[in-house]
Amino acid sequence: MTKKNWREASIYQIYPKSFNDANGDGIGDIQGIREKIPYLKELGIDMVWLTPMQPSPQKDNGYDVSDYCAINPVYGTIEEFKVLLEELHAEGIDMMLDMVLNHTSTEHHWFQEAKKSKDNPYHDYYIWREGEPETLPNNWQSKFGGSSWAYNDATSEFYLHLFDVTQADLDWRNPKVREEIKAVLKFWADLGVDGFRLDVINLISKDDTFPDDYVGDGRRFYTDGEHVHAYLNEINTEVFTPYGILTVGEMSSTSMEACIQYTQPENKELDMTFNFHHLKVDYKDGDKWQLKDMDFSQLKTLLSDWQTGMQAGGGWNALFWCNHDQPRIVSRYGNDSVEYREKSAKMLALAMHGLQGTPYIYQGEEIGATNPKWRSIDEFMDVESTNMFEIMIKEGRTEAEAFETVCQRSRDNSRTPIPWSSADNAGFTTGKPWLKIAENYTTINVTEALERKDSVFYFYQHLIALRKAEKTLVNGLFKRQDQDDAAVFAYDRVDGKEVLRVAANFTDETVTFEWSEDIRLAETLLTNYEGEATTYQTKVQLRPYESIIWKGETLA
Structure with missing residues (x-):
């Protein structure tokens, strides 16, 4: 992949600790990633994003870095890292590294x-x-x-x-800190790394009067702060642009206006941003640790508003459902039952990948991996989860209530090791896995997915290929079509007279949906009801979790 065609690329996130263990110590490693390069190649992705592999005491699973310019021995050596980079490049796969620049470990x-x-x-x-x-x-x-x-x-x-x-x-006001950061980034860029994912990068500029927050938890005084755009422009000018680095910023509690500014090319800050608003529609009163059902209307409004707002402002979205901090989406917004897991996993994939932006796939998402079934709080390794469990009990919740909340919200849901096969320890390791493996690994695993051409894996493979074949998926404008239907998310991508029309039924019932505007010469590009595709109609019937993308022309 070259920097000039990154908008049509698909990026695959690897959480190394849980990807593949080659030495049997129960922790994934660099050699384990090398073993799976053919798998990544078959999927068809253009770039891998690796979460932090630098030395760390692992209080926050690597997001507490104690040495920016080295490799944690548990993962391997810097020489093994260089070989991995070379082998990925040989297969046409670029590498993005996760950089944690807002803070360091106190052991640094x-x-x-x-x-x-x-x-x-x-x-x-x-x-x-x-x-x-x-x-x-x-x-x-x-x-x-x-x-x-x-x-x-x-x-x-x-x-x-x-x-x-x-x-x-870190205190980014200090010019010496910014020089250190630039030196760190140049170290990895000089090795040949192609991109950086910047962890919570919109928090680096704080209100230096440090006022009390009488209406919130303080985040409004350090989110998208006064100097953040100047800092990013400085880093871009001296590192990102000279090295041709692809960048994505993780934006905590951000605004659309800020993300437009971050990603407008003329501002020379970042290429794209992650925002998380669409993943908070099942937070009661905006609180992650208060459970409620997903608000489908709000979900569609947020996705649609960010599409139209970013395209109008000249910004660019990073598209995603899953990452190392989020529960598995098929267990959250889909249906992880035996009957509907694959259908809903494919539906969610099509609904997201049809949008404007660069799609990210988190390891295991491409096989429809689910949340595990947790038995005890002792099974969790995530510091946020264990801390919040204790806090919820102190606040008056029963242990059962606190445990159920952690089971649904924990970041460990997505961090369980990848099930490569139905063998012992899911083929992830010959040792004891660092974190429990989902108990359904005997039926949901990579080997099984590769054996069936109708599996979730091959659906993702088709989606990745479709983005390269259909330029309207990259360049077309987003236009919402569902009129807040209670079951269906529907939209068009329009480029001139060409239209790509997407419909996704988010329910386990058959529903009827009527388009407000018609198109002509519609052909089915992809559907999750393989072999029995629904023909395009102005008034269409969609089966449970059915999703389709049609290609046609406007009537105008």
């Missing part, structure tokens, strides 16, 4: 020096506030629960940690 050399004294040259690499141990600088809350401030006795100061107490926020 910079922080170990910074905490010694206020005179230490590394002290100003982090964000500090003076005070007494009992008096917090403000009431900002950590995203993992509790205060976002921790006390350092040696300097009689608090340091800011928007995430775990072991993840200290």
Whole structure:
């Protein structure tokens, strides 16, 4: 893939710890990824995104980096990394690395020096506030629960940690920090890395008056901050553009207006952004740890508004349902029953991949992997999940209520090892897996999916190929067509007179849907009811979880 055609690419996310274990220690590794390059090639993806593999104490599964320019020995060596990169490139697959630049581990050399004294040259690499141990600088809350401030006795100061107490926020106001960041990025770019996914990058500019938040948890004072665009332009000018690097920013609690600004090409900041609003429509009162059914109307409105808003503003979306922080989408917005798992997994895939933007596929999504069945809180490894379990109980919920919430919301749902086969430990490892494997691995696994041409895997393969064949999928404007139908998400992609028309039934019932505008010469490009495709009609009947994309022309 070259930078010029990235908009028609499909990107596959690998969570190395859970992808494939080659040495039998129960943890995925670089050699394990190398073994599966033929699998990635068969799927047809253009780039792999690897979540952090740098040295880390693993308090947040690698998103607490202790050395930016090395490989964690549990995954392999820097030499093995170089070989992996070469072998991917030989197969026409580019590599994107996950860079955690908002914060470091407190075990990082910079922080170990910074905490010694206020005179230490590394002290100003982090964000500090003076005070007494009992008096917090403000009431900002950590995203993992509790205060976002921790006390350092040696300097009689608090340091800011928007995430775990072991993840200290860097002070991007300091030009030396920005120079260090640019050096880190250049280190990996010089090795030949093709892209960077920038973790919570819209949090790097904080309100340096650090006011109390009397209506929220503090995030409005550090999200899409005053200087974030200037910082990203600086990094882009000195690193991304000179090296031809593809970039995607993870945007926490962001706005559309901010994402347009991040991704407008003339601003020279980022190529595309992840936003998570569409994955909060099952949050009661906006709270991740309060359960409710998915609000389908809100889901469609959010997807549609971000499509029309970003295209009008000249921005670009990263399209996704799943990642390492989200539960499995087929268990969440689909139907993971034996009867409907595959149909709903394919429906969700088509509904998302038909939109304008660059699609991301998270490992296991391409075989319709589900959430595992959790038996005990002791099975969870995710620090956010275990912290919130304790917090919910302290707030008055029963253990059963707190456990059910964690089962549905935990990031560990997507982090369970990939089921490669029905063999012991799902073919992931010959040792003891670091995290439990979903119990349905004997029926839902890669080997089984590759043996059936009607499997979810081959549906994703067709979708990836379709994006390259049909330029309207890349360039066409989005136009919503469903008029807030209670069961169907329907839209057009229009480029001149050509129309790609998508319909997706999100229910387990047969429904009738009528288009408000007709098209002509419609042909079926792809459907999840293989061998029995529904012919295009102005008034069409859609079977349970049926999804179709037709190609036709406007009547005008």
